[in-house]
Amino acid sequence: MTEWEDLLKKIINGQDFRTAIQTKGFYKSDVRFTEFVEQYGFSRKLAPRVADYLSIDRWSLQSKILTEIDCYILRTGNGKFVIIKETQFPRPYLDLTTSDSTQLEIKEDTEFSELYKAFRKDPKDRSAQEDAALEFPNVLGCYDLLIKELFGNVKWYVGPRGNKVSQFKVYGKKSNGETTFLYDYSGQEELDYTIWTKDCILLFEAKSLSKNKGLDIGWHKMAYPASRFSKISNYTIKPIYFLRWENTIHLFVFPKFQFYNDGIIINDKKNQIPEKTFRIDLDSNLS
Numbered sequence: 043m044t045e046w047e048d049l050l051k052k053i054i055n056g057q058d059f060r061t062a063i064q065t066k067g068f069y070k071s072d073v074r075f076t077e078f079v080e081q082y083g084f085s086r087k088l089a090p091r092v093a094d095y096l097s098i099d100r101w102s103l104q105s106k107i108l109t110e111i112d113c114y115i116l117r118t119g120n121g122k123f124v125i126i127k128e129t130q131f132p133r134p135y136l137d138l139t140t141s142d143s144t145q146l147e148i149k150e151d152t153e154f155s156e157l158y159k160a161f162r163k164d165p166k167d168r169s170a171q172e173d174a175a176l177e178f179p180n181v182l183g184c185y186d187l188l189i190k191e192l193f194g195n196v197k198w199y200v201g202p203r204g205n206k207v208s209q210f211k212v213y214g215k216k217s218n219g220e221t222t223f224l225y226d227y228s229g230q231e232e233l234d235y236t237i238w239t240k241d242c243i244l245l246f247e248a249k250s251l252s253k254n255k256g257l258d259i260g261w262h263k264m265a266y267p268a269s270r271f272s273k274i275s276n277y278t279i280k281p282i283y284f285l286r287w288e289n290t291i292h293l294f295v296f297p298k299f300q301f302y303n304d305g306i307i308i309n310d311k312k313n314q315i316p317e318k319t320f321r322i323d324l325d326s327n328l329s
Contacts, residue, residue: 046095049082050107059125063113067130067216070225074121096123099249101135101258116262116308118212119229126224131214134265134309138257138283140292143321144191148182157181162289162324171250175286176235184322185237188293191320192280193239201236201243210269211305221307231266235284243277245299248284256285261314265306268299283316291322 053059053069062069071078075092078084096117098104104114112128114135150158161178179185180200189198208231214224235246247263249256264281271279279299285292294316300307307313 045084047105047107049079049084050105052082053125054107054111054113063125063127068124068126068214068224070118070124071122075123076121078121092121093117096121099260099263100256101133101260116260117229118225119209119227121229124225126214129217131216131224132309132311134261134314136257136259136261136283136314138259138294138316140257140319140321143292143319145321145323146179146184146187146191146293148179148184148322148324150182154181172234172248172286175250175291176246176248176284178324179291179322182322182324188320189237189239191318192244192295193242196239198237198239201238203233203235203246205230205232206267206270207231208266208269210272211303213302213305213307215307215310221302224308227266227269227305231269233267233270241277243271243274243279244282245271245279246282246284248286250286253287253290255287259283259285262308264296265299265308268301269306272301289324291324293320293322295319 059069073081075096096115098115101114108114108125109128113125114128114133115123115125116134117123158181161174161181179188185198189196207229209226209228212224212227213221215221233245234248237244237246245264245268247259247267249259264283268279268281271277281296281299283292283294283296285294295318296315297313297317300310300313
């Protein structure tokens with residue numbers, strides 16, 4: 043058992059945790075991660091890597107210590123977290139399939155063959171890999187086709203991306219359909235890519251993983267960045283999950299993002315089913 047798993051054991055065996063789960067269906071940490079790990083005797087040298095423990099991108103990466111008691115962890119910003127009972131609040135993780143996808147044809151300009159070769163050479167750094175993967179379909183004409191499929195012949199531009207500190211409220215939909223407040227989020231959220239038409243923002247979350255990995259992505263990876271556009275009333279927000287498996291990219295296009303009061307609902311299943319799925323085969327023009 044790792045130190046982190048041992049710490050989780052101490053948390054879930056505590057009376058505070060048991061009381062919170064029984065009465066509310068979730069347990070919130072009241073202190074930052076660095077203070078929390080000191081309280082429970084976790085190695086301070088590991089504390090700076092907060093995201094490794096609190097920002098769980100995929101359901102398969104959730105700790106078995108938690109899933110064995112039907113719980114999962116989400117980060118709430120500023121080094122804090124919440125542990126939620128899945129039987130009370132169904133998991134905010136997707137279960138995607140690539141079986142029904144529409145292929146977007148690629149088009150290469152023979153005058154730029156070296157550019158395409160450069161894109162196809164995957165760098166070792168995973169984040170750089172995702173950045174390159176996001177730009178490659180642009181020079182192949184795939185985003186033109188994507189926009190045409192979704193909106194027809196309209197103008198579009200690549201928009202801003204990157205990290206931002208955001209504050210918003212997070213609500214959860216209970217098993218009985220009731221929506222209740224869970225926590226205030228205050229902290230970093232990262233936006234991988236955006237494409238803007240005159241009235242819609244396509245918001246991309248990108249992953250570059252081995253084949254058949256990543257279909258269990260967490261909805262918070264798209265919902266948290268969407269919060270930065272909540273005040274733009276004249277734009278529709280559509281999340282897109284961009285999943286690269288070697289030389290194949292899948293684009294899962296979700297319905298219009300639904301804000302709730304002054305925040306987001308983290309696990310509203312009806313809005314977390316893709317409307318369309320597209321596929322890009324990056325090597326389809328290779329000889």
